[in-house]
Amino acid sequence: MRVVVAPDTFKGTWPAERAAADIARGWRSVRPHDAVAEIPQADGGEGTLPGVLAAVAGAELRSAGPVTGPAGHPVAGVWLDLGDGTALCELAVVAGMHLMPTPDALRATSRGLGEVMAHALDAGATRLVVALGGSASTDGGLPVLEALGDRRPPARGVAVLCDVRAPLLGPDGAAAVFGPQKGATPLEVVALEARLEQVAARLGADPTVPGAGAAGGVGYALLAWGATLVEGAPEVARLTGLAAAGGDADLVITGEGRFDAQSRLGKVAGHALASFPRVAVIAGEVAEDPGVWSVSLTSLAGSREAAMGQPSRWLEEAGAAAARAWEERGPRAFVPAG
Incomplete structure (x- = not known):
């Protein structure tokens, strides 16, 4: 059997x-x-990188050096080289809630993820797989794009693994549903929603796409950058x-x-x-x-x-x-x- x-x-x-x-x-x-x-499996959220590392023969951790943690302090940046030109980056490793001394939904940043992605691209990655979930921030992902600078998606594309189907805005969106989990008060949720509305106006992508609200809007920013949002569990099943x-x-x-x-x-x-x-x-x-x-x-x-x-x-x-x-x-x- x-x-x-x-x-x-x-x-x-x-x-x-x-x-x-x-x-x-x-x-x-x-x-x-x-x-x-x-x-072992993951749904595209926290734990995706170690799960894929344990399951994929020949996968190797690569250091991206110190990157910006969610509270602004340096943390160790890593990504996973799958050996075929694919780089797996996990947001929670560098911008997760567990890295915050205390929850701070207004000030926490997702920038470290962009710095890790940039390192993987500069190292020659021809495809990116980005696992979202477990984030400390609700910043709409603009710091990720700022860290990427003028880099564009690699030749074989970018798959963004979403562990939720939330849109960017509204009662089912990133601020309303997940802001309180990150320590946001009701007034702060209103401020975060306004911030995300400004991000949507600036980037111009469709904020209603399922997964756009993943990781405090990082899914939306990467969608605007040219990535494809996919359900995490099926993609991890394929990778492993x-x-x-x-x-x-x-x-x-x-x-x-x-x-x-x-x-x-x-x-x-x-x-x-x-x-x-x-x-x-x-x-x-x-x-x-x-x-x-x-x-x-x-x-x-x-x-x-x-x-x-x-x-x-x-x-x-x-x-x-x-x-x-x-x-x-x-x-x-x-x-x-x-």
């Missing part, structure tokens, strides 16, 4: 590559003779080889911190359910029935706190439970509806 283990990061608890290893170990404890491949391996597998085991209605809207688990013939879902919490065999780490451990306290133990147990379910219930329990 061929099994592919392809979870996302269990946010705040366990990175995707470690989750994949734990689940695979649990499966092998029940079915040691199966061929089990570990292909999951798209091909999952189609040939007897079972794909996916996972994430919480499976709910949002999981089907561009997340890794939702992409797996829509793409592969037999799927198992392992999640920290299962708030909505995925329609296939699933298990909650919270249920296995007895509480959320216990599950988060020993994620490796319960992920391994979940992998073993999936293998037992396959033996007891057969493949039909893993076939997504529709």
